[in-house]
Amino acid sequence: MVKIKNLYKKFGKQEVLKGINLELKKGKVTAILGPNGSGKTTLIKSILGLVIPTDGEIYVKGENVRDNWSYRKYIGYMPQIAVFPENLTLKELINMLLDIRKEGYNPNIKDDFIKHFKLEEYMDKKLKNLSGGTKQKVSALITFMFDPEIYFLDEPTVGLDPISSSFLKDKIREQAERDRLVVLTSHIMSEVEELADDIVFLLEGVIHVQGSVKEIIQSSGEKNLERAIAKLMEKKYNA
Template sequence: MIQVENLNKSFGKLEVLKGVSFVVNRPGVFAILGHNGSGKTTLLKIILGMVMPNSGELTVNDTAIKKSWEYRKDIAYLPQIARFPDNLTVNELINMILDIRNQKAREKELIARFGLERFLDKKLSDLSGGTRQKVNIVLAFMFNADICILDEPTAGLDPVSLLELKQLIEEEKQKGKIILITTHIMSLVEELSQEIIFLLDGKIHFQGSIDELNKKTNETDLEHAIAAMLKT
């Protein structure tokens, strides 16, 4: 469960989050949507403990995140841009994360699933953007975390890998996990999401199903409904 109450975050004079409150207390895929600069990534980083809010309360699985870090072992994170030392090979990076987390993992299954066997001895600097993203997917999903946070997970993926990722997300959902996802690909949201949390200028302007959003905006599809919300 994720519970956010009156969350505020500023960077200098820039207010990024303004009294954000919501609860996610059931399994499923929850899409956090909004235009660039709406506060989506900042919100995810606060949940991860990477950014501290100016005020407000946040609990993850009934654990208040303030002055706590152990809750993060139950979270898988796929960042929008993952930065690792370019001189490491794929195999060295995966083994490093395995050593750090020291948890049961299924890296071999995912390596095979995304066709990374022939890249294991290659340095990260020699990989294409799409191959790097597949490595990041392996790192994010190789541990059995209760909560998955995916920030623009489809970046650079080829059609085959995109299908595999969607199937993987569906499988994790069926295991009873909470999956938070940000993306600009509305077809992905329509296909996978049970609920939308829509941020606009640092505030939540809508939380509910796609059907509820379509009715609220008098639109028939998600893409036009989101556009209508952005114009309000």
């Protein structure tokens, strides 16, 4: 569904991505991991069209995305920190987005998120007055309510209470079961182990390890993903 061929990105003299080749398949949750400076944010923003690669190709549903922004209609993006028009109420934000983007809108999904996140009481409140956790719920709501085919979720459960986090995790897994493509990042390895099917682990702009969660844990000889990733990093930096 998303195919990346020989992707490079430089910022000045700094080479951030160094020939990435990757295929992201629907029906799976893929976690893109790596320490700060590994290139994962640049990779994701390149796919989203927020960063223009220096070289290489990106295909979404078989179409080259270079100079072609129509593919974005297939994508739902939940950033780590969402920026909203602060003087709008939540109701006004939803109505504005519906005016801009009607394709894919699913009122049942919207109502389900509003109900489980208990957002009814915030509908007439200004977005600037909402807590960080409530803004995170709003970000999830507007990402999922258009029922996209492809999800990019950056630290999706940050700031959520356990009940809301569990609900969102169920929805993330549900999308994979519906044959959607879900790509997420998280620094919480127990969460990645719970949610992800596959791991793409970047170091210094290259794919250092790629495989299923189970394969990576087993090959490391460790008992969980957090220890497996720590072992990979120790081997790299102590080599």
